Amino acid sequence: MVIKDEKYYRFLDEAVKRSENGEVWSSIAASYVQLFGEYITKSAMRHRAQDYARSKFKKQNQLSTKSSITTTSGPNTYVQYNADGTVEESRFVDCEEDVIHDPSKLLNALGYDTTKWELITYRVSKWEGGVGGKELKAVQYKVKPKTGISPVDILIAVKEAFKEDITPFLFTQPKYIEGLNNDKLMEIAPIELHIGKMSNKIETGENYDLNIAQKRFYDIFEDIYHKQEIEKCGRCVVIIGSDFFNSESDNCTTKDKIPQENDSRYIKLFREGIKMYTKALLTLRGMFNNVDVMLCAGNHARAMETFLYMALEQRFVDDSTINFIENYRLTQVYTFGKCAIFYNHGDANLNKTIKSIPAEFAEIWGTHPYRELHLGHLHKEVTVDEDGGMITRRIGSPCATDAWHYSNRFIGAIKKHQIFIWDKNTGLKDLYYITIKED
Numbered sequence: 001m002v003i004k005d006e007k008y009y010r011f012l013d014e015a016v017k018r019s020e021n022g023e024v025w026s027s028i029a030a031s032y033v034q035l036f037g038e039y040i041t042k043s044a045m046r047h048r049a050q051d052y053a054r055s056k057f058k059k060q061n062q063l064s065t066k067s068s069i070t071t072t073s074g075p076n077t078y079v080q081y082n083a084d085g086t087v088e089e090s091r092f093v094d095c096e097e098d099v100i101h102d103p104s105k106l107l108n109a110l111g112y113d114t115t116k117w118e119l120i121t122y123r124v125s126k127w128e129g130g131v132g133g134k135e136l137k138a139v140q141y142k143v144k145p146k147t148g149i150s151p152v153d154i155l156i157a158v159k160e161a162f163k164e165d166i167t168p169f170l171f172t173q174p175k176y177i178e179g180l181n182n183d184k185l186m187e188i189a190p191i192e193l194h195i196g197k198m199s200n201k202i203e204t205g206e207n208y209d210l211n212i213a214q215k216r217f218y219d220i221f222e223d224i225y226h227k228q229e230i231e232k233c234g235r236c237v238v239i240i241g242s243d244f245f246n247s248e249s250d251n252c253t254t255k256d257k258i259p260q261e262n263d264s265r266y267i268k269l270f271r272e273g274i275k276m277y278t279k280a281l282l283t284l285r286g287m288f289n290n291v292d293v294m295l296c297a298g299n300h301a302r303a304m305e306t307f308l309y310m311a312l313e314q315r316f317v318d319d320s321t322i323n324f325i326e327n328y329r330l331t332q333v334y335t336f337g338k339c340a341i342f343y344n345h346g347d348a349n350l351n352k353t354i355k356s357i358p359a360e361f362a363e364i365w366g367t368h369p370y371r372e373l374h375l376g377h378l379h380k381e382v383t384v385d386e387d388g389g390m391i392t393r394r395i396g397s398p399c400a401t402d403a404w405h406y407s408n409r410f411i412g413a414i415k416k417h418q419i420f421i422w423d424k425n426t427g428l429k430d431l432y433y434i435t436i437k438e439d
Contacts, residue, residue: 002036011035015049024209024263026200042200043261055081086120086144092136100124100137110139116150117143149249149266149303157267158311161274168283171222176286182234184429185336186288187420188224190242190296190343192376192397193217195273197246198263199402208400209263214276216398216436220417221280223434228287231421231430236288237334240277240309242345242376242395245269245301254302261402266304273308278315281322291322296332298376299347333361337424340368346375346394354392370427379405380413398436 002008015028029045032038040048080088091110099105107119122141193216199208246269247253247260262269284291293316295309306328313324325334331353332343342361344353357373358365365371371390382394396416405411415436421429 002038008036009052012049012052015045016053019046019049019263020265020268024198024200026202086142088142090138090140092138094136100139106139106141107143110141112143116146118146119143149307153267154270154307157271158274161271161278161311162315164275166275166278166282168286169218169221169225169279171225177228177232180232180234180289182289183337183424184231184233184235185339185422185424186224186228186231186233186236187334187341187422188236188238189374189395189418189420190239190244190298190376191217191220191417192243192298192379192395192399194243194246194300194397194399195276196260196262196264196266196269197399197402198261199400203403204401204406206400208402210269210272213399214272217276217280219436220398220434221283224419225283225287227419227432233421234289235292235336236284236290237292237294237336237341238281238284239294239296239332239343240312241295241297241305243298243300244308245273245304248301248303253300255299260300261404270304270308273304274311277308277312281312281316285319285321289321292334293322293324294332294334294343295328296343296345297328297330298345331357331360333364335364335368336422338368339370339422339424339427340364340372341420341422342371342373342390344373344375346377350375354387354390357390358388370422372428379410381416381418398434
């Protein structure tokens, strides 16, 4: 058994930093085996390092904040760190009367960062045991770390991303496409990339991480550029979301809170996602007369994708070519001439989704005869039906199979992305496949 000494904990510190810099856990686990001679799986390595980092953070938070308020010893004082990350404590505090009636002020007075911790329960009584018999507040409380996205962290990530000199993809510089036809539209459906997802070839038959996802994103837009050289569409619509990210900040899916295997921390993924789509939009600006952008959030990272969309909207707020459509509904519609293209991630009841479209968009339905509903979610292409005047399609995904999908036998789908060419008067004219080359 490995001795948990200074060398051991120093390695765990380094492991967390290596992961934040993009190194996969299988590689870190291999370093552990080489250094300590004890076999460990990549999942065990990740859990061990992240548990240590959380424990260290909690202790540092306590040590660094207690000195900011006046406390003294007294009967029944204690602190308890629980396995679920909560902290229970009894302390004596010198604070104003109004503080104890405001949970947010009290949490701050107790020395906790309110953006990272929340108060679960607390009880306050008075105690005359301080210096000179001064009356203090005896506080028994329980706090837990927040697992949601920190607004402060998000703002920092946005600022860091936009401080960089982000330029269009190299394959377009300095060339611009001329002779565009404003009666033609290129639809770039949501790219279900699941950035952050981790897959190891030994377990699933294919590798996948942030670097591979970024390369596939680049390859998709290079193919789009070459297709546009031929089609010369005047307008483009880009749909962002539909599981572009693999999970929320807690490494779980949005609604069902299913744990996900990620290769990087959420702030790094968010920052890289901003840079990826900024480069893509800067590239598209030189390829079309107008670029419209819409949000269609998925079920894996709905909040992350919404914040991504808002950040990008601010980046291009004064752009004369790129237009963000400010609508955050889970079902969207984009109109072009006589065409209506509806979007939904596709994780809800399919029959109800299809049947609800004419009711929700009655006016558009009645005036646009060429209608399609585009969904994602299943990571495979499916032409569901042409029923009631609307074609329903599920779009493929360029991401790899992870361990969960492999063990449940969701395998074999071709890694691809689709783009659609529309004519404003005659509907869909072409469907173009971008097949992903295996890495």
